[in-house]
Amino acid sequence: MSETLFEKVWKRHEVRANDEATLLYIDRHLIHEVTSPQAFEGLRLASRAVRRPDLTFATLDHNVPTENQLDIREPMSRRQVETLRANCKEFGVTLYDIGSGRQGIVHIIGPELGLTLPGLTIVCGDSHTSTHGAFGALAFGIGTSEVEHVLATQTLWQGQRPQSFGVEVTGQLPPGLESKDIILAIIRAIGTGGATGTVLEYYGPAIRALSMEGRMTICNMSIEAGARAGLIAPDDTTFEYIAKGNRPFAPKGAALDLAIADWKTLRTEDPSAFDRHVSIDASTLVPQVTWGTNPAMTVDVTGTVPQPDQVPFTSADDAHRALDYMGLTPGTPMTEIPVDIVFIGSCTNGRIEDLRTAAKVMKGRKVAKGVRVLVVPGSEEVGAQAVSEGLDRVFSEAGAEWRQSGCSMCLAMNPDKLTPGQRSASTSNRNFEGRQGPGGRTHLLSPAMAAAAAVTGRFADVRELLGKSK
């Protein structure tokens, strides 16, 4: 039987393999300040070096304040940031520090720098490493012990090879909808544990039609369905992204031509090779919003908060706990729920295209009274690009706060957090209890839908706004 894209990339990286374990070679190791200190400490205690500092790249993202990146007031955040700086220096690892022009969320800068390429294995001590799969790389999150293992050996032990899970997305995405709606609909259909033990491959006309930014949003949230990784086969859109732009580490000229010839072989010839398969039709989708405390607890924006005994994959007890935490009553139309905070950013939706989409909705409109809107570019490069296009002014004139780059309110390790009971419309990836601050209530949606919530003060169907003249 023919091989899937995932199996091809996996096999290329086998250093040792038997029935139950494989030693995989790792081509790129990305590092951030939160999950690395104990790994470097482990190396020090064992007098070990970083085996391939030339394949290891670090940045600062989780703790970075976005009002003034340089002013890290919180002593523990400062210590963590300084620890990464010291470790990079001691072990010879390249660091994209604050103010370097290249700092940003680790999953945004990898592709920008040309580090993320088709056919590579990429790991990071961060579950959203799956983002890089949009290039046809096998990219996945690891724990800190594994970070230490990769630093010391440039390899990683894996158990049995995960199954391959094909997700076909047919049809054409209707106007006003984005790739975020596709991935929320997929997670809603298969559940938060629906892809455990598998690697997803997204394919079909609706995927092909997406930009690299849109594809990254989809692969980013693979982990929210429990998948080890999510991949999309590289094509001309991919090659163009790599060839254009300022991507210092990408191959160029003849090397790039050779690479592209190889990358063209990285595809699943025959979908019957997938161990599992599901298909969704993008043309039938409407904008998606989460109502609960995991990303599968999603409804159409035109729908209502569900009854606790009608929540797929969830017991009535668990659904009650989620409704309680979210402060919602079953049967309430989603468009009647008011929001306090809107967060546009994160490794899911903090790229230039996301900011353009949000700006398009907010241009000429005002942020609703009583709503606070944070727009946080995913990287210094995205921020600079947005400024050059005047997007920062669109946001400021509407009454939103234009910030500097970092993870920000996606997980509230920096000063940007919800207070207990506050409700957010967020373009990030996790609506877990307390994720954006203890007691905070998070609803996930697309950048266009977040912008619609910003200007209406509640969840709103962005298709209606786009139809109206401003």
Added chain:
Amino acid sequence: MEPFVTHRGRVAVLDWSDVNTDLIIPARYLKRIERTGYGPLLFADKRYVPGGAPSPDQPESHGPEDPDFPLNDPAAQGTTILVVGHNFGCGSSREHAVWAVAQAGYRALIAPVKNEGFADIFEGNALNNGLLPIELPEVAWNAIVLASREDGGAETTINLQDLTVTLHPASGPEQSFPFDVPEAIRQRLLQGLDFIAETLLLDNAIRSYEQTTPAWATPQPA
């Protein structure tokens, strides 16, 4: 790593599904750069009364515990085996979640249904720390939950030599349930091996693999 051969202890039950690692340990505690001190931070936003969670720089000082949280039940005190629901440890890759469970005194976790009990990254992290994640069929899992409720934390033995979980109920016969762990991992756990040292023995294989890397796959000089 501390070897795991057999362990006998009492069982606590937290049977919620989809317990994510943000819940197991909230992000603000990830600012710590140490590898120890995470025990009191386990379920910090659930386990203490509102406002009672420790501050990240002082994990040992906290407010009163919330009596409604299952692990604060008097019968759960001193337990060393934690029975959990489906898809435990989903979400963030933070190994701090495993450190918190282990440092709160647990040596093993038991979840229902093969391949559905634990999220992938959490399971790998647990194995790297000698915390044994066991997936049992629903029937066996139910029996342990039931016994624990009746006995107030049933005595249980986990044997990694013969791959069994055995219930020792206060009354009635003992019950044993088989589980499996890939053999290579089982050997490492039994011996408490240093994984990195083991891999470094394969240095020659890694080196010869590196010779085969195509030129484009190495980062071009900036």
